[in-house]
Amino acid sequence: MAAETVKAKILYIEDEALTRMLMVRQLKLYFSDVFEAGDGREGFEVFMSAKPDVIITDLSMPYLDGFQLVEKVREQGGSTKFIITTAFREETDSLKDCEILFKPISFADVYSCVTRLLNQ
Template identity: 35%
Template sequence: MNINERLKKEAQYLSVLYVEDEEDTRKQISQILELFFQKVFIAKDGLDAIEVYRYSKADLVMTDLTMPNMDGLTMVKEIKKINNNQHVIILTAHNSSENLMETIDLQLDGFLLKPIKMDKMLELLLKISHMINLEKNEK
């Protein structure tokens, strides 16, 4: 089974909230996510994402860091107040040690640099989807 088939199997009953302010990137990545996940929720900034998260309770949150209205780290802190065990992947074009340290403090599941390498993203999504399924099966 190749990675696409494995991810489709792992993510078929999961939901993801994808947060990105750049419209072209948002469209491109969300189309890819829709191939694998049962539900894909979209938000254009952190404020929008918190509202969407409140009703979606997505299994996974994927977010850009630098956005208008509310940045990704602030948004993740707010979401973690709602669900401290929320699975989160950060996407960013900035490879700064400050951002990396903050993500470690928030106990995030992954960190992808832009431009996003598709194989890296799919591998990370597979790993986290598998983890989420294991957690759901334990309940």
């Protein structure tokens, strides 16, 4: 267990269930409020109710992909920050003001990125 839990709302969106379960388990050790979703549409619903500080999302997902999700969240205004996870480097060229983590990702990379964004 982490010595001190950071007070922050984190939303992790990933359609691969095992990956999502493992990452959410780790995030909950370090951050006070962790939410999860299995696709972009569900992620947007969670965003609307939870108003997270940081969204960590895959790009390739069913129903609403990461690009569409970023656009819909930004249309709502607010200061939510994004961390995009993807295996495809060329996909990310059009994403502005998003941190990018290329798969495979480690929890240490995610933690470092989240804490940096929270301290901006």
